[in-house]
Amino acid sequence: MSGGGHSDVKNAIWMRALLMAGIILGLGIASFVGLGVVVAGMKETTWDEEAEHYHDAEKDWEDAVALGTITSDNESAELYIAKEAAHHHEIEAHLSYLTYRVAGLTLLFVSITFTAFLAISGVLNSAQPDEEHHDDHHGHEEHHGSASPIVFAFGCMLFLIGFPDFADGLHSLMLGSGSGAISDISVGMIGLTIITIGIANWWREDLPFKGYGEQIATSDPFNGQHIRKAGIWVFLMSEVMVFATFFSSYLRMRTEWCTKWAFDEGTCREIRNDQGVIQVFDTHIAHPDYALTASDYLRPGGAVGTGDFWTLLPGAVNTFALIISSYTIVLALKIAKSHDYKVPSGFMGKIMPDKKSAIRNYLIVTLALGTMFIVLKLVEWSHLIAEGFTVASQEGSIFYVATGAHGVHVFAGLLIMLYMIFKADTVEWDEDNAQGIEYFGLYWHFVDLAWVVIFPAFYLY
Amino acid sequence: MGEHKLIMGKDIYFWNFIILMFFTLFEVGAVFFEEYPGTDIRVSMYVVWGILIVVGIIKGFGIGAFFMHLWDDPKIYLRVALFPTLFVLLMLWGIGLSNPEGVNGLPGWCTPDWGEQYATER
Structure with missing residues (x-):
């Protein structure tokens, strides 16, 4: 293998990996301390206070019911309204705490993983003496x-x-x-x-790898094509089948669930009981088999009633983040393949003064957007779990498995992206080896494409 | 590669990106409205489903054709990309057949004609 033992990358470059690892870990720890400890600590204090208010309000209401001042079913009583308001504030404070705590923990976990990959790669590879390296990557007889x-x-x-x-x-x-x-x-x-x-x-x-020795297929159906490109396409199609499995499971179950949406459309208002008598239900909640999906918690008008602009926002932001990240990686590829890089004017020109920094910075933006996707996804999960939507139900199980599998794909993509950034910063991408960005880009676009299906199916429907 | 085709001075990737952003906004916006703006007519499940499917197809086309270069690349890659479609269609057919509605709720042309009865009820 040409790539195998013939690295011409010097130890100094690998040591740069350790430096990058240190910076990323530092940023992760700072994020964790800032968001997950300091801000989350303040939010936790607020949550404790709100919980105490709720406890007091609930006790006042219970005492009043016990004394017979109000009845337990009187929802217009002042004490009942105060109790419900206190409960609402307690839930809001809890979710606010979870937002910062989970965001801080996720950033710490992500940074530790990024650091581990960079540090292990740096240590493993810089441990080899430089003299073992051979500068023979121009040997066209070698394959990659x-x-x-x-x-x-x-x-x-x-x-x-x-x-x-x-x-x-x-x-x-x-x-x-x-x-x-x-x-x-x-x-x-x-x-x-x-x-x-x-x-x-x-x-x-x-x-x-500088683009020499790319293997070309010599037989049909990919005759004349790069084998790596054919391979990534076949891989992506196997991924389509994996996500089709999740999606078909969801659709099969979803068409049978009596959700609020289905109930409103009149598709499950009547059921035949064991005695063969048809029962008609007036409300969705009264239905014995009613189902709550993730979208019932997240979108406005959902059955739970907690959905509004803010609950749908993380999913919507993530959708935009993936589309923007697809565009930034296309821009990185476009610049890598260009022969004459034109420095943009203004601020963009300052942060991208040359081809190397332009490619690297577009990849860093892609990495940042992908990391934001993971953070928002886990924050959203923590909110759903806190509200009772867990993996224990059919509706929760398929939601967490499908969106979790997608999240794992995003995370795997981030690790590859980290390598792409490292290569952009050291060996550099150019018109000869830009296919590396192109092939990874195909994977990243596929992840975007999968979200195009998952987002409406699980969040909006 | 799409960067060589310029429309109003911008390449196809830029316009594809703008179109994807617009349709995503449209998709999310469609769910926020429970009634048609300016009326009290409820937006039905089927309309929202229709919007989500149409927007999904447009976005899928934009990503596949331009970001993934299927429009310009040799057609073998398009054929590879379309290959799982066969299985996805079979999957959708299977969902229909295995659903309780498959017996008497689906149109006759997509069922094996069970005579609108479960076998155990005949």
Whole structure:
């Protein structure tokens, strides 16, 4: 393999990976301390106060009911209204706390993962003496193949085998609850370690690649095409089938659920009971089999009644973020393939004075948007879980599995993006090796495309 | 590559991006309105579904054709991209058949003609 052991990337460059890792970890810790500790701490204090107010208001109401001053079903009584208002404020304070706490924790987790990938790659590769490196990447007889994806796939397999226990163990460690133990995360961690090694080696192999030795297919149906490009397209189509599985499961169940939306359309107002008598229901809530979907919590007019502009906002912002990130990676590719980079005028010219910085900065923007997607996604999940929409129900299960699988794809894309930025900052992308950005871009656009289907189906419908 | 085709001085990627942003805004906006603006007529489930599907197709086309270069690339990639469509159509047919509504709620042309009865009720 040309990429394999013939790296011409010097140790000094790999040490730069350690420097980048340190910066990212520093930013992650600062974000965690700022958002997850300081701001979340203030929000937690507010939450405690609101909880106390609610407790007092509830006690006042209960005392009044016990004394017979008001009846328990009198929803216009002043004490009842005060109790409900206090409850509403308590929920709002709880969700506000969760927003900052989860955002801080997510940024810390993401930065630790980014740091681990950069640091491990840097240490593994700079540990080799420079004299072992050969500058023979111009050898056209060499091809740019790699066995690292096999190592990576094996790690993925182990991680997925250990995932149920991993999730339990992590849940226990993070929240101090549940029945999981630290040993539960062992198989998952071994898988993650192998994944990391596979990716680190893959980085080392691909980093010096300057576009020479791209393998060309010599037979139909891809005759004359780059094998890597054909491979990524076939891979993407297998991904289509994975998401089609989630989507078909959801549609199959959704068409049978008696949601508020279906009820309003009159599709499930009547059911036949065990005695064969047809019962007609006036309200959705009275229906014995009524179902609450994620969109019932998130969109205005949803069955739960909590949905408004702000609950739908994270999903909507994420949709725009993915589309913008698709555009920024296209811009990075366009500049990489251009022969004459024209420095833009004004502010853009200052942050992108040359081709190298333009490509790197567009990729950094893509990384930032993807990271924001993950943060907003987890904040939204935490709100839904706090409101009772958990994985324990059919509706929750398919929502978390489908959007979670998509989130994992985004996160995997971010790790690849990190490598793309590192290469942009060191070896550099140009018209000869820009296909690396193009092939990764295809994956990133696919992730965007999957969200185009998931967002309306799970958030708006 | 689409950067060579300029429309009003901007390449096709820029216009594709603008169109995607506009339709996303339209998609999200459609869900915020429970009634047609300026009237008290309720927006039905089927209208919202229609909007979501049409916008999804337009956005999918924009991303696939221009951002993923299927418009300009050799047609073998388009054929590869369309290959799973066959399975997705089969999946949709399967959803219809396996749904309780499949027996008596779907039009006859998409069912195996079960005579509007479950086998156990005949």
